Amino acid sequence: MIQEFMTQDHRECDNLYAPLEQAINAEDFEKALELFVPFRDAMLRHFAMEEEVLFPKLEEFIGGGEGPTYVMRMEHDQIRSIINQLGEAIEAKNCDKALGLGETFMIMTQQHNMKEEQVLYPMSERLPIDQEETLKKMKEV
Amino acid sequence: MFKGLSLDQAPPFEAPLLFFLGGILFAVFGSLAVLFGLIDFGTLHLFTLGFLASVMVGALQQMLPVVVGVRFDRPKLLSIAVAVPFYLGVLGFFFSLSFGKNLSLPSAILLLMALGGFGIVTLTKLFKAPRLSPTVLAMRMSVASLLVTVALGVHMLMALHSAHGLSDTFARIHALFALFGWIGFLIVGVSYQVIPMFYVTNELDEKKRSLLTWGLFVTLLLNVGGVLVAKGAGIALFVALLLLFTLFALLTIWQLRARKRAIMEPSIGFWYVGLGWLSLLPLLFWLGGQKFVALYLLGFAGSIICAMLYKIIPFLSWFHISSWGFFDMPTMREMIDERLAFAHLFLHASASVMLLFSFQGAAALLLAGFVMLFLNLLRPIRIYFAYKAKPSPFGKMRT
Structure with a gap:
């Protein structure tokens, strides 16, 4: 349940990024800025669902410390930083910089998503947490 | 747990x-x-x-x-x-x-x-x-195939200077596990994961990917059985294995062509070259063993490896620098001169076509290409070591 929902949310964020990259590549910065806002918001909401609801639930069982959720939070920080820089590059109409940041964002995010989809979400499905309640709270974020 | x-x-x-x-x-x-x-x-x-x-x-x-x-x-x-x-x-x-x-x-x-x-x-x-995803399944089959390949290879190497000489049966099974098991399954497993994620493409549902992976594995084992017990009936089984790899190649090409990230970059070109040769396997088979193996290894597998190296090395360089707290490093794209990477793609694709006509001609092109690959990848590596020598803004320990 959580696995399916969150994996689908990853794909939806990817789908928001693809046309943004196309607009940057075409140097249509007005459109790029328009597309950037919903993309950034979707990414930040996904992180918030995890950091505010899912990770604390998991940490009740697996602990915090320097474990898996700690590493995922660190990577969220790295991705947030790239997204901010990407927004600045679009505003500055710097095509090369924006495409470079976009590519880096994409690979960084995908390796991060792989870890979540292969390890963290399966973990959340197998731990005795209330799936429906957790999902409901995540959707409310 | x-x-x-x-x-x-x-x-x-x-x-x-x-x-x-x-x-x-x-x-x-x-x-x-x-x-x-x-x-x-x-x-x-x-x-x-x-x-x-x-x-x-x-x-x-x-x-x-x-x-x-x-x-x-x-x-x-x-x-x-x-x-x-x-x-x-x-x-x-x-x-x-x-x-x-x-x-x-x-x-x-x-x-x-x-x-x-x-x-x-x-x-x-x-x-x-x-979680047993199709990627993990294919990786298990690949590494298990590596172990069989190594065991048979080592046995044959030790028998090389003995009176018994090489066993043709062992050599065939060794080659089957090496080419299609170890190399083939690893690339299949990695591409299930990497293609939809890196290039934003549709993906085959998990059941179909698992079915294809098991289909490849069972057909590989049937081929091994064919070599062991029914030497004459091997060709049909072998063509069946090649057709399954062709199916995988065509499905992946279809995914790439429908990708949502429309940008054309060198790594996608390398994927197309590699998958293109893989899709032609049942035809290449009739060219004879040497050309078939050379095109499988360098036209297919070598191209996919180049595609992955052009992504992995700049990404890891950037990632480690970023995790030390730096913000001013070049992006992945800035670490590789795209024109030179495209030039390498052209050389590599030409070399793979040349393999059909002259190994030595192809080797000249491959040599130029691999030197170019090395030089192209040197920049992200230099950047990594340059930042490693600087004091980290986080004061974080570096391993």
Whole structure:
């Protein structure tokens, strides 16, 4: 349940990024800025669902410390930083910089998503947490 | 239940980098050997072991924490402990087969230690995966195939200078597991994961991917059975295996063509070249063994490896620098001169076509291409070490 929902949310964020990259590549910065806002918001909401609801639930069982959720939070920080820089590059109409940041964002995010989809979400499905309640709270974020 | 799981971006860059650079140097060495007319089993293994297996070992070391959530302990030490006997073994093997030096016994022992040891540790870790995705399934089949390949290879290497000579049956089974099991399944498994994610494409549903993976594995085993018991009936089974790989190649090409990230970049070009040759396997088979194997190894697998290296090396350089707290480093795209990477793609694609006509002509192009690959990848590596020498803004310990 959580696995399916969150994996689908990853794909939806990817789908928001693809046309943004196309607009940057075409140097249509007005459109790029328009597309950037919903993309950034979707990414930040996904992180918030995890950091505010899912990770604390998991940490009740697996602990915090320097474990898996700690590493995922660190990577969220790295991705947030790239997204901010990407927004600045679009505003500055710097095509090369924006495409470079976009590519880096994409690979960084995908390796991060792989870890979540292969390890963290399966973990959340197998731990005795209330799936429906957790999902409901995540959707409310 | 989840004891020992870690999502840390292990290992340190130097650990897989040793295998990536070692692999490219062996590709240069192999191309030189062919250019000088040395076309034999020794040279073949400069490519299969020295180039492909080396990069694949590095890639597995890097990917395991991502797909399985389990890292190798003491990764730098592991890299050295595997790389030293591995590379000495490959060189010994080459000089045994190509120059008649009697180094086959020490080479066999060194290769068994390196690849056998790495394979057993990796397979054990793959069985700890919390989720059996088609990628994990294909990786298990690949590493299991590596172990069979190594066992048979070592046995044959030790028998090389004995009175019994080489067993044709063993050689055929060794080649089946090496080409289609170890190399084929690893690329299939990695592409299930990487293609939809890196290029934003549709993906086959999980059941179909698992079915295709099992279909490939069962057909491979049927081929092995065919070699063992029904020598005459082998061709139909072999063509069936090739057709399944063609199906995989066509499905992946279709995915790539419908990708949502429309930008054309060198790595996509390398994927197209590799998958293009893979899709032609049932036709290439009729060209004869040497050309078929060369196109499978360098047209298909070598192209996919280049595609992955152009992504992995700049990304890891950027990632480690970023995790030390720096913000001013170049992006991945700025680390590689795209025009030079496209020039390499052109050279590599031309070389793969040239393999149809002249191995030595192809070797000249491959040599230029692999040197170019090495030079293109040197920049992200230099940037990594330049930042490593600077004091970190976080004051974070570096491994």
